[in-house]
Structures are given as structure tokens and as C-alpha cells.
Amino acid sequence: xxxxxLLLTDLGYITLHVLYRLxxxxxxxxxxxxxxNGLAEHYQYLKWAWLLVLTALAVILHRTLRLVxxxxxxxxxxxxxxxxxxxxxxxxxxxAQVLPSNGVLSAQELGELGLVALxxxxxxxxxxxxxxxxxxxxxxFTGDLLVLLGALFTVGVLLDxxxxxxxxxxKASHVTQVLEDGGEMMVASVMVAFVFGWVCTGGRLxxxxxxxxxxxxxxxxxxxxx
Numbered sequence: 131x132x133x134x135x136l137l138l139t140d141l142g143y144i145t146l147h148v149l150y151r152l153x154x155x156x157x158x159x160x161x162x163x164x165x166x167n168g169l170a171e172h173y174q175y176l177k178w179a180w181l182l183v184l185t186a187l188a189v190i191l192h193r194t195l196r197l198v199x200x201x202x203x204x205x206x207x208x209x210x211x212x213x214x215x216x217x218x219x220x221x222x223x224x225x226a227q228v229l230p231s232n233g234v235l236s237a238q239e240l241g242e243l244g245l246v247a248l249x250x251x252x253x254x255x256x257x258x259x260x261x262x263x264x265x266x267x268x269x270x271f272t273g274d275l276l277v278l279l280g281a282l283f284t285v286g287v288l289l290d291x292x293x294x295x296x297x298x299x300x301k302a303s304h305v306t307q308v309l310e311d312g313g314e315m316m317v318a319s320v321m322v323a324f325v326f327g328w329v330c331t332g333g334r335l336x337x338x339x340x341x342x343x344x345x346x347x348x349x350x351x352x353x354x355x356x
Contacts, residue, residue, distance in 0.1 A: 132326055136177075136319035143170040144312040151304060163311040170315065171211075177318040178208045184325045188271075192333060196268050199257040200275065206253070267333035274337035278321045285313035 146161035147170070163170040182204040189197045257276070261269055289310035296303040327335040 133320065133323035136323060137316060139173070140312065140315040140319055143173065143315065144308060147308065147312075163315065164307050170311070174315060174318060175208065175211055177322050178204055178211060180322050181318075181325055182208055184322070184329055188325070188329050188333075191329065194268065196261075196264050197271075199253055200272075203253050203257075270336055271328055271333065274324065275321065277338065278317060278324065282314060282317045282321070285310060285317060289313065 143161060143163050146158055147163045150156065150158035150162055159165070160169055162168050165171065182201065185197055185200040185204055189195065189201060257272060261272055264272075289306055293303055293306040293310060296306060324335065324337050
């Protein structure tokens with residue numbers, strides 16, 4: 131039910147954005163999903179904050195430090211998006227001319243990706259390290275959430291790269307923008323609903339299969355969450 135409500139809200143914002151594009155008076159400008167500091171963007175920030183709180187609850191309720199990496203990751207996402215750290219970093223890189231444009235991505239976009247890699251790689255390694263001899267539920271949870279994170283990254287990076295080579299005012303560019311921002315919103319909603327369900331079911335919820343695609347088959351994987 132939570133997932134349905136979140137996705138319906140996402141679809142509502144996407145619909146209002148499309149109506150804004152079709153409306154010559156531009157009276158629905160506040161509902162653009164690609165507008166900085168718009169309602170849709172703040173709604174997305176709220177999802178990252180929910181994920182931060184939910185993963186922190188998972189650490190407390192399951193009494194495990196193996197999930198702390200997810201808490202740090204979502205804290206970084208909240209701070210990065212709310213304070214626009216990635217855009218500021220990319221702008222400084224572009225001004226310093228450290229990274230030249232490669233014809234597909236601008237120097238600023240390359241700088242933003244550089245910050246994502248700089249923050250994401252250590253966190254990713256920490257998450258993988260937490261899987262060592264971890265209980266099955268923790269492995270399944272991390273595996274499922276990594277799949278969703280990969281989907282979020284794929285939608286955001288690939289469609290952004292496609293949109294950057296299209297004429298700015300073209301219909302194809304507008305469609306790509308809707309697919310990118312709308313896709314990110316919907317993937318984030320799935321993440322919130324999944325983590326909420328995982329916490330509420332005591333770690334029994336699986337996203338991809340009944341056993342979880344990353345669940346260990348060894349004796350160590352049979353341990354209870356702890």
C-alpha cells in the first residue's frame with residue numbers, strides 16, 4: 131500500500147509536469163520535476179531523509195553495525211542533494227578546467243560524477259565488507275538495495291548523458307528529462323517502500339526472490355539478524 135501511494139504521488143508530479151509543458155501560459159511552473167528547489171525536488175529530498183531514518187532504525191532494531199554503511203550513504207545523499215554539493219563541486223572543477231569536456235558530458239557533469247565516485251566508492255567497499263560472514267537477511271537486504279541503487283544510478287547517469295547530446299528545446303530532450311527525473315522518483319519510492327517493509331517485517335522481506343539473490347547458502351547464512 132505504501133508503494134502504491136508513493137508511486138501515485140510520483141505519477142501525479144509527472145502528470146503535472148507534462149501539463150506544464152503543454153500549457154502555453156506556464157501556470158504550473160512550480161510543479162516541474164526538473165526545477166531546482168521545486169516541490170518535486172523537495173519531495174525527493176524527503177524520500178532520502180525517510181531512507182536515512184529507516185536504515186538507522188534497522189541498525190537499532192536489529193542491533194547490527196553491518197547496516198551503518200547504508201545510514202552513511204543516505205546521509206550523504208541528503209546532504210549532497212539538499213546543499214547541492216555535487217553541483218558546486220562540478221562547477222568548481224569546470225572553472226578550474228581540470229577535466230575537459232569529452233563531447234558527451236560537460237566538464238561540470240564530469241566533475242559531479244567525480245564527486246559521486248569519490249564518495250560512493252569508499253561507501254560501496256564498506257557495504258561489501260559488511261557482507262563478510264553476515265547473516266542471510268543482511269546479505270539479501272544489501273543485495274536487493276544495491277540493485278535498486280544501480281537502477282537509480284543507471285536512470286540518472288545514462289539518461290542524463292543521452293539528454294546532454296540532444297537539442298535543449300527539442301521534444302526528445304523533454305521526453306528524456308521526464309524519463310530521467312520521473313524514473314529517479316519512482317526508483318526512490320520503491321527503495322523507501324522496500325526498506326520500510328524490511329524493517330517492519332523484522333528483515334524477512336525480499337525484493338527479488340523469496341530467498342534473496344545475495345543470501346548465503348552456507349551455515350553462516352543461516353544466522354539470525356544480529
